[in-house]
Structure formats: structure tokens, C-alpha cells
Amino acid sequence: MIRFALVGAGFIGSVHAGNLAAHPDVDFVGVADIDPTRSASLARRHATTAIDLDQAFDPDSVDAVLIASSTDTHAEHLRRAATVGLAALCEKPIDLDLDRAVAVVTAIDLDGRPMMVDFNRRFDRDYTQLRQAVRAGEVGGVELVQMTTRGPALPPLEYLAVSGGQMRDQTVHFFDLARWITGEDPETVFATGSVFTDPRVSELGDVDTSVVTLRMPSGALVAIDSARRIGYGYDERIEVLGSDGMIEAGRRHVGAVSRYHAGRVVGDGMHAGWFERVAPTYRSALDHFVDALAQRETLGPTLPEALKAQAIAEAATRSLRTGIPQPIVYPALSAATH
Template sequence: MHRFALLGAGFIGSVHAANLAAHPGVDLVAVYDIDGGRATSLAERVHSRGTTDISDVFDRAEIDAVLIASSTDTHAEHLRRAADAAMPVLCEKPIDLELARAVDVTAYALPRTPHAMVDFNRRFDRDYAELHRIVRSGQIGDVELIQMTSRGPSMPPLDYIAVSGGQMRDQTVHFFDLARWFSGLDPVTVFAAGSALAEPRLADLGDVDTSAVVLELPGGALVQIDSTRRIGYGYDERIEILGSTGMVEARRHRTGSVSRYSRGHVVDDGLHDGWFERVAPSYRAALDHFVQALDGGQIEPTLTEALKAQAIAEAATASLHSGRTEPIVYPTLTERSLP
């Protein structure tokens, strides 16, 4: 049994708490949050202990690993403390909204913590894992075109969007990571165009809710990603990968597979109401992957891989504002000694 502490008792923290409590290889020892009432409430639901004392979390005598699901602006600091304790860590994305700070704390953490993983959970979606297996085994030849769609059901609150880093860093970044994972290549350029159609006030934040992105891979293959925040008919996510000898796709997920026929009409089951209903199993699978890595398995995605997805998001954000194709500059890591 691996003794875990969870940092963060908000929505995503509650998701992780339930998964940690249900995992047969995990003992969820503590739930930390700066809000004591919230920490205690969540801890009681999963038969754990709530705390507001951060030193409880990084005590190697009591805790073997931590899962960081606290507010985004605390991720880097908590990752640094995990590194100081030589403690394995599973961290929600991003490492930090500022790429430079994310690079610094990654360079600091890599030589100090034995296992560090960023929870780009879509890699652990059953269908996407099968796409990856098929593509990387060469069954469709060389990748020539990847088409990905990410369409949310409704606008998130403006106060969330204001601190999210924008659509490229918050939403589309998952698909930047998938593009690298599927192809095994680092994109070299990006062009992004977008508009604030569902929520015009986003323009005041320098953000968009509807976008199209084109990545160029080494060798000339292309990746197209369309992202929208609000579609009104459920959560719509799908991927198609065209190779030189074939094609593979992961279609829309519906709530069921029943079709009802009547004169002149066929009625199918619809899409999931929201993103979480669609991807919930992938959080459990990601946790299981991390726990297996603690027992000697390979870990992914690593901090370094997460930085690459973030670097693509930075270049895509720059392209949104410049209106030009932008080169993607990947960070170079050298060991840091942070204060």
C-alpha cells in the first residue's frame, strides 16, 4: 500500500479523492486544503483525515506520495516541496501558467524526485490509448494528417477563464500533448485563429472561445485542432488520424448505443452533458498508471513532456495575437537550485 496525501479539496480534488480511496494499492492518509472546512468535509467522505498544515503532507515518515490538485498558482510550489522531500508526485496540469517558472521548477525537481507525472489524463482514455497503439505500431503507415475536435457544452464562468491562461493553455493544450503522443514528433510551427463568439467579453481578456489551430510536424505532416467552449448539444470530442496506408478514428462518445426507429425518423442516444462525464474513467486509469510506476513501471507523461505541450500552447497563444505562423521553441533544461 502506498500512503498518499491529496492537495486540494475542490471539484477536481474530490474526483481524485474518490479514485485514491477506491484504489486497492493506495491508502489515502490526508487531504490538505487551505480551507479547513473543505478539507475536513472531503476527507470525511473518503474516510481520511483533513488538514490545513502543509508540513503534514510532505512528512516522509507518514506519506509516500502526493497528488497535487490544488489551485493552479500553487502547483509549482507544491512540486518544489515534493522534490525537497524526494517524494513521488502526480500533478494536475499545468506545472505553472508561466512557462519560465514551470521550466525552473521542473529542472529543480527532476534530479530530486524519483517519480513525477503530469496528469494529461486523455492519454489514458481507452479509445485514445488504442489509437496510439495502432499508429505507433505502423498499421496505418506514416502519419500525414491528424484531425482533433474539442467542443465543450457551455461557457465556463468568466472568473475561471480570467485565471485559466486562455483557451490554448487551458483547453487545447490537452490536444497539443496528444498530437505529440500519437505522432512521436515535436511540432515545429503553429498557426492559430480564433474568435469570441459565444462570449464577446472574452475579447477584453485577450481570449477566444472558438478556435482553429494547425501544427506542422517535422517532415510536413499536419495536425488540425478545432476547439469551442460552447456548443449546446453536449460534449463533443473526437480524433481521426490519416496515415499513408490507412486511417484510424475515435468517434464521438454517446450516452448509449440504442437507436429508435419510427416512420421517417431515427432517434439515437445523445452526447454526454459535460466533459467530465466523457473523460471520468481516464482519471482512474491515470492514477493506476502512476501507482504501477511506483512499483517499478514506466511513468508518463513526464514533467518534460508536459513542458513541451505547454511550449506549443505558448506559441499558439502568440499566433492568436500576431496572426502569423509562429515557431515553437521548446525549453532547454539545466538543473536549478531554487530558494
């Protein structure tokens, strides 16, 4: 049994708490949060204990920490876990500021320290199968990748103001997927966007709808369209076109029943929101992390991989603001961090 502490008792913390409590190979030690009332409530729900940060990072009673606290605390919690020798599974991003994220990863000797950033889309069943097929050469050389990430409604402006913008908050998951699926680090990025929902989004320096093009070293192109509000549910898909064929992880509906009438066909719609669509990926990511710890196997996405996705998001944000393509500059990390 791997002894886990959870740091953060907000919405995503509550998701992780349920998965930790249900995992057969996890001893859910307790929940820590800046709000003791919130941590106590979440702990009661899952038959564990409300603890403080010192207890959450105590290597005598904890083997691993799951960091689901506010974004501005991730880097310091990762540093603390590394200092005391704990494994860590951290929500993205390491820090919204790339320089600060690089600084903390550089300060951590990752040799023998299992640390993973929860880019949970990698654990989507369909995306995993798509990647396996692409890496096995089933479509030949990759030439064009098309990705879609579209949400049902504009998040609260209060959230958008601290999210880092669409590139860093929403599209970054697909920057990570693009690298993971193709096995290439994109060299340049061009991004363009508009605001269709609320003019105050523009005042925040953000967009709600965008299209991004990545150019890979092989010449392959990746096109990602992102939308905050579409009105018909939550919509994700990935298509990879190769020299010998095409593979697609299509839109996932809530069901597979179609009703046929004269002149029309009515089918099941999309998931109501992003969480309903991706909830199983959080469980699968935890499974991967626990299995890697128990069997001392390689885990990922690693901290350096997360930094690469963030570097792409930074370049895409610059392109969005300047209107011109941008080179992607990846952090230079020491050998110990790879």
C-alpha cells in the first residue's frame, strides 16, 4: 500500500480524493487545505483525516503527495516534496510563470524521485490507442494532425483572470498531446484568436476562440482549434493523417442510440461539460502513477515534459499577441532533470 496525502480540497481535489479513497493499492492518509473546514469536510466524506501541511509532507507517514492546491502553490509544494524525498503527482501547471517553473524543476534532482504532472488527456482510452497506432507506423509518416478542444460555456471571468489565458489553460493539454503522439517537439507556432462571448475577455488580454498551427521538425503540421463556448456540450477529437492512411479518435457522445424518422435521424448528444467527458482519465492517471511507484517503472508526463508543453503555450501566447509566428524555445535543463 502506498501512503498518499492530498494537498488541496477544492473541486479537483475532491475528484482526486474520491479516486484515492477507492484505489485498492492506496492508503489515503489525509487531506490538507488552507481552509481547515474544507479539508475536514472532504476527509469525512472519504473516511480519512484532515491534516496540516507538515503532516502531508512527513516522510515517516507519507510516501507520495498529490498536489491539487491553487496553481500559485504547485512549485513550492513540488520543491518541498523533493526535499523530503516524497513522490509527487501534481496538477498542471508547475507554475504559470515559465521561468519560475523552470527554476523549481532545475532545483530538483529528479534522479530517483518519481514526479509527474497530471496532463490527464494522455490517459484517455481513445487517445492512447491512437498514439499506439501512429507510433507503430499504421498511417505511415505523419503529415497533418487536427485537434479539437471545445467547451460548452465561458468559464467565470474571475477564473479567466488568473488562468493564464486560453493557450496556457485549455490548449496546453493538446500541446502536450501533440508531442506525445508524434514524438516530435514543434519548432514554431502561429496562433490567432477572437472573442465572441463577452467583450471583457478582450480586456483580460485573452480570447475565447482560437486556431493554432504547430510546425514539426519533420515538416508535419498540427492544427488545434479551441473554443470556450459552443452551446452543444463538450467536444474533443484528434485526427492524424499520414502518408499511408488516417486514424481518428472521434467525438464521444453520451450514448450510441440513433432514432430514425422520415427525413431525419436523432442521435445522442455530447457530454454536458469537460469533466463529464474526461473524468475517467483522472482515475487512469492515478493508476499509472501508483503502478509506476510500486513496480519502479518509468512514469510520465514528467516535469521536463510539462515544461515543454508550457514552453509551447508561452510561444503561442506571444504569437496570439503579435500576430506573427514564433519560434519555440525549450528550457535548458541539466542531465539530472531528464
